[in-house]
Amino acid sequence: MVCIPCIVIPVLLWVYKKFLEPYIYPLISPFVSRMWPKKAIPESNDKNKGKGDCKDADINGLTTRGTAEISDKKKKH
Template sequence: MVCIPCTVIPVLLWFYKKCLEPYIYPLISPFVSRLWPKKAMPESNDKNKGKGDYKDAGINGLTTRGTAEISDKKKH
């Protein structure tokens, strides 16, 4: 059984997004743009930041070599 808020909240959000937002957002967008400027975070010139070496990663993000070694040990 699903609780009432778990069904009502998504329906209300869908109704807002599809029916009310196209009319309400143009009215509140000037106020929102004043509160949150476009550049909230400074840009970084380091293009390699956050990039990792994923060439040995499997489906779940685990290295395929490590899982192959474990499976080889189980076979012996």
């Protein structure tokens, strides 16, 4: 069995998001903007900080530099 809060809470959140938030959010947004300023992440002057070297990355984003080890499980002796 599923507990009652596991059913009721998602339904109430969906009702709020779908029907109540469009009317309530404009009323509370001035208070929210005062509590949480828009500039939450400080900007840095370093232009190359977020840029990585993508030419040596494979599809998953992992670098392929260095030695690659092949597992012996797939090899037949």
